[in-house]
Amino acid sequence: MKIGILTSGGDCPGINATIRGVCKTAINNYGIEVYGIHSGFRGLLDNEIELLTDKSLSGLLNMGGTILGTSREKPFKKKGSTVDEDKVNTMLSNIEKANLECIVCIGGNGTQKTAAKLAETGVNVISIPKTIDNNVWGTDVSFGFDSAVTIATDAIDRLHSTASSHQRVMVIEVMGHKAGWIALYSGMAGGGDIILIPELEYDIHNIGNTIMNRLKRGKPYSIVVVAEGIKTENNMKAAQYIANEIEYETGFETRETVLGYIQRGGSPTAFDRNLATRMGGHATELIINKQFNRMVSLNGSDISSIPLHEVAGKLRLVPQDNDLIIQGRKMGICFG
Amino acid sequence: MKIGILTSGGDCPGINATIRGVCKTAINNYGIEVYGIHSGFRGLLDNEIELLTDKSLSGLLNMGGTILGTSREKPFKKKGSTVDEDKVNTMLSNIEKANLECIVCIGGNGTQKTAAKLAETGVNVISIPKTIDNNVWGTDVSFGFDSAVTIATDAIDRLHSTASSHQRVMVIEVMGHKAGWIALYSGMAGGGDIILIPELEYDIHNIGNTIMNRLKRGKPYSIVVVAEGIKTENNMKAAQYIANEIEYETGFETRETVLGYIQRGGSPTAFDRNLATRMGGHATELIINKQFNRMVSLNGSDISSIPLHEVAGKLRLVPQDNDLIIQGRKMGICFG
Amino acid sequence: MKIGILTSGGDCPGINATIRGVCKTAINNYGIEVYGIHSGFRGLLDNEIELLTDKSLSGLLNMGGTILGTSREKPFKKKGSTVDEDKVNTMLSNIEKANLECIVCIGGNGTQKTAAKLAETGVNVISIPKTIDNNVWGTDVSFGFDSAVTIATDAIDRLHSTASSHQRVMVIEVMGHKAGWIALYSGMAGGGDIILIPELEYDIHNIGNTIMNRLKRGKPYSIVVVAEGIKTENNMKAAQYIANEIEYETGFETRETVLGYIQRGGSPTAFDRNLATRMGGHATELIINKQFNRMVSLNGSDISSIPLHEVAGKLRLVPQDNDLIIQGRKMGICFG
Amino acid sequence: MKIGILTSGGDCPGINATIRGVCKTAINNYGIEVYGIHSGFRGLLDNEIELLTDKSLSGLLNMGGTILGTSREKPFKKKGSTVDEDKVNTMLSNIEKANLECIVCIGGNGTQKTAAKLAETGVNVISIPKTIDNNVWGTDVSFGFDSAVTIATDAIDRLHSTASSHQRVMVIEVMGHKAGWIALYSGMAGGGDIILIPELEYDIHNIGNTIMNRLKRGKPYSIVVVAEGIKTENNMKAAQYIANEIEYETGFETRETVLGYIQRGGSPTAFDRNLATRMGGHATELIINKQFNRMVSLNGSDISSIPLHEVAGKLRLVPQDNDLIIQGRKMGICFG
Secondary structure: OOEEEEEEEOOOOHHHHHHHHHHHHHHHHOOOOEEEOOOOOHHHHHHEEEEEHHOOOOOOOOOOOOOOOOOOOOOEEEEEEEHHHHHHHHHHHHHHHHHOOOEEEEHHHHHHHHHHHHHHHHOEEEEEOOOOOOOOOOOOOOOOOOHHHHHHHHHHHHHHHHHHHOOOEEEEEEEOOOOOOOHHHHHOOOOEEEOOOOOOOOOOOHHHHHHHHHHEEEEEEEEEEEEEEOOOHHHHHHHHHHHHHHHHHHOOOOOEEEHHHHHHHOOOOOHHHHHHHHHHHHHHHHHHHOOOOEEEEEOEEEEEEEEEEEHHHOOOOOOOOOHHHHHHHHHEEOOO | OEEEEEEOOOOOHHHHHHHHHHHHHHHHHOOOOOOOOOHHHHHHHOOOOEEOHHHHHHHOOOOOOOOOOOOOOOOEEEEEEEOOOOHHHHHHEEEHOOOOOEEEEEEEEHHHHHHHHHOOOOOOOOEEEEEOEEEEEOOOOOEEEEHHHHHHHHHHHHHHHHHHOOOOOOEEEOOOOOOOOOHHHHHHHHOOOEEEEEOOOHHHHHHHHHHHHHHHOOOOOOEEEOOOOOOOOEEEHHHHHHHHHHHHHHHOOOEEEOOOHHHHOOOHHHHHHHHHHHHHHHHHHHOOOOOEEEEEEEEEEEEEEHHHHHHOOOOOOOOOOOHHHHHHHHHOEEOO | OOOEEEEEEOOOHHHHHHHHHHHHHHHHHHEEEEEOOOHHHHHHHHHHHHHHOOOOOOOOOOOOOOOOOOOOOOOOOEOOEOOOHHHHHHHHHHHHHOOOOOEEEEEEEEHHHHHHHHHOOOOOOOEEOOOOOOOOOOOOOOOOOOHHHHHHHHHHHHHHHHHHOOOEEEEEOOOOOOHHHHHHHHHHHHOOOOOOOOOOOHHHHHHHHHHHHHHOOOOOOEEEEEEOOOOOOOOHHHHHHHHHHHHHOOOOOOEEEEOOHHHHOOOOHHHHHHHHHHHHHHHHHHHOOOOOEEEEEEEOOOOEEEEHHHHHOOOOOOOOOOHHHHHHOOOOEEEO | OEEEEEEEOOOOOOHHHHHHHHHHHHHHHHHHHHEOOOOOHHHHHHEEEEOOOOOOOOOOOOOOOOOOOOOOOOOOOOEEOOOOHHHHHHHHHHHOOOOOOEEEEEEEEEHHHHHHHHHOOOOOOEEEEEEEOOOOOOOOOOEOOOHHHHHHHHHHHHHHHHHHHOOOEEEEEEOOOOOOOHHHHHHHHHOOEEEOOOOOOOHHHHHHHHHHHHHHHHOOOOOEEEEEEOOOOOOOOOHHHHHHHHHHHHHEEEEEEEEEHHOOOOOOOOHHHHHHEEEHHHHHHHHHHHOOOEEEEEEEOOOEEEEEEHHOOOOOOOOOHHHHHHHHHHHOOOOO
């Protein structure tokens, strides 16, 4: 049997571990030939496909990024009101010529949508969720998330030194798109005093009061963790807007840090490596069992899968009654 | 309301975060007075108890060890065939004098046993599982485990350099008592070629064959991860025994490393900090709801609790059909 | 004997280790009483002074920030054309009342200036250079620099994943004020392809050519490390300006990251801890030997000192013939 | 021009960065062809030599180990009273056949000896010191040392948690062969209370007193850092021997950790990467300037070189009047 594998969308720690998981299981256990498709769906259009060998998989487990490369190519994206049928046909013809019985698509929400469309054309597809943002619907956690939270938490740990030495308010902006997962988890793990996420409204007076109450309790400094996706005015970036508002409201010297791309790079955590390995292996099992057009997922501590069409187009946001939020509030952390 | 809190048994990353979680929830949200009991159950005997304040809780989230100190004191341990009643009475009298309505016990398997005995005397008890070994029955994961796996994985990553540069077999021994959790998780995350855990029998010829087969495939080096609890001969320590046997069997230059106490020390991972915080908060909730004599636990992604008497005396081992083992075998990893 | 110690200016890893070095040597070896002055020179004005004991020094070696707090108070700063004599007199009177025979000032260039002025009033002063920017004149290295370079290098390592996976140009801005030390050292250690520092002119065409030449050699991505102090147009921040220019010049998708405050926080490296300890100890030696009004310095591998008045007002920039620059150029790295 | 490069002896972080430094300078700046010789001097015997290209050098800067492989082959080692002339002739003939005008030898003390012997045969040699132990004579620091100290310091940091939580004495053994550099630098950076190195005699009563005095001052725990090379009885390993003696002398519960091979593996620190790069570049300069038979060295902050024959056979030990020892003693640290 021959299958193809591609990675699409933003890079994240653990992609290479997933590729390794899929391939080692496929090659070693089932004798499947696995073809690496370069630069996401663009590689299907340009027919950039190459056989992966034992050697290509060496050293992948702890390597950041993706050896296959990635792109934001969306072959089913409409131009005006119609899909570019030539593009789609090129892609299908390349898959057929290469004799690929299934395409494994590793990616985030955009990729799940494209994978679902590809499945509708009759191609066998298995997808694996991949995002530091943890916003793919249908899985409890995606690999990359723990790594991003770890990096963000480490950064917040460092800001405590400056905050307390200088009696300042330090605002740190973390990634997450429209979801607040990274901010919530790193904010709680890093000892943030105020945590702002897109899913919860915030009131700047309330934030100011929290800071002034800390001052009264002998803590003339605060750490504010904000998700990039929170509402701001005048198109300002999250950290800058909140820092301005806090300085205006409290008079405290306030400094902002935007953590940026270092959240997505580098070696995955042990947790993410094992999650990636298990998800990769499960993808291969689904192929062997001919359970196509499904996305691999984590349910509690079990790896399973759900139909791709149930996932596509949905977004996994932090629910209002999330455990960590409720717990944080009881401990006096301000969520807005 | 007044409650007491103690930490008992071996130290592990995340204890202080748990203490903080219990206390901040109790003090901030419910106005409970929390008394820190020093050096585990010994503090109940010696009446070393002191009120915890906002200030005592500062900086705890990422601090290793336990600010309360710990000991291996087991007040219900039999001398000959009888328990030392004087000890027990001293303890109960100290609890009564201090007016503590509940004792929160943070500890491993031994602590769970003692906590269950304490509950039998009529004292209200809530326990929280704490062990790097992940061998407490009744919870999917205990805090400390992810931190230990992270440290062990980092160590295994480092050994790859030496193994491949020198064409050697590197054997690393990790903790876990009679359970193989740390070895399994760090071995898989660190790219171990051979992983030996107490729950699975091993055959040294099989291990030797794995190493020789790697040589034939152009990989003249191997990483072997062994749990401290595996069977050996002549009372030899795990790594030393396996290294000797491999050298004898294959002729390969083989070196061993015993990771030791650095696995239990230092700052907890973000994952463990959040797990510890949630478990600590849940303990306080149980007290408020008068659901005593229960151990806080993690089920999938939910925090809940189970009756203490169900936990006591049991050990959580790696099941033979564990997901990671099955997945590892498919990828060609040797488990013995 | 009684002495005072203060920390002034921006915080940096290793200050607490220096305080520990000064105090442990003074207290343990010479029986000197050391008084901690809070929030830099502001503490001398407000008479916020307290005796440091063995207990205050516990856990300082690897703690970020400064336990004494810091401020940017400059008591000798002119208002209009005159110094505020009242301020100066308050300060001198507080020093006299507390019977402090010497003030140890730990700080950057601004602090060295203030310390020199204080010495001119007749107060005995010893200063210790402290800056992540490494721009204090008269010492080869200041503690904090190695820690900042380590954090920046780790960040650059992480950006490589994204750069190569996405075929992008990644621009990272690091600190350093008007000096390029952090950019140069982290850029070289992190494998930057282009490194821009304020001491060297740059030509955006040249930078563009470097990126296009890499593309031709099969490397369709580049890492650009820029010091915050480089020249830009329209008051733009360094990274943003360079990213815009590169995108315009090459058409490459370009992303910027501003590393910010995480460079100054957290635990110092082993190198910085030992440098801080040695410098702190040397400060105490100078006091014992009544060699006042000097700044402790590192010369090659030796700790010595130079007269404070030689330091004040000077800036240590990267020389054009710096070893690493010359070496980098030979390896094909573009410095502008 | 054609040159060869080999790495010999124990692996250490920064070797690959050095290879990169030599080669990028040679290839990019001078158009030299560089041939990688595999597995140290064994590759010269077996004629395992291959041209290094731009591609072979990709990703080397932060990679642990050595891509060239290493061995402990010593071609000039006497069998009985004579050198194996056939071996030597094979080696010389292979060098001649490959037309290599100079051999760059990266290694520790053993390698320096072999390199000096090779130079005596008339072959042009440049050597670069490489050892985590920092015991190569003629250079202030060798790359690998800062990385090893960093790992050891991190481990000591972790042990503090367990020591203070359990009121124990923790003994940690670090590498260094007959030199105490790693123990001294990591012991001071990690806050060791007792530091034992081969260069200083120790008295177990004195050590016991230090521990008991700490107990009296309210610190019922201690950290002991021992170099592997200290004197023990009955061939016992350093940590085990000292732990036994301390337990016997003080009655304190004492635990030992042998750090082992993780000290030599993994990614080099930023400091080591830059030192390695500069040393590698300097080696190429020496070749261009036909200054052969020299070892590259660090003097203070300058890279220079000394004649190989001055280095060979010498060992760089910690002098009795080392700065850090004197400073440590003043702070109350026990050196035996």
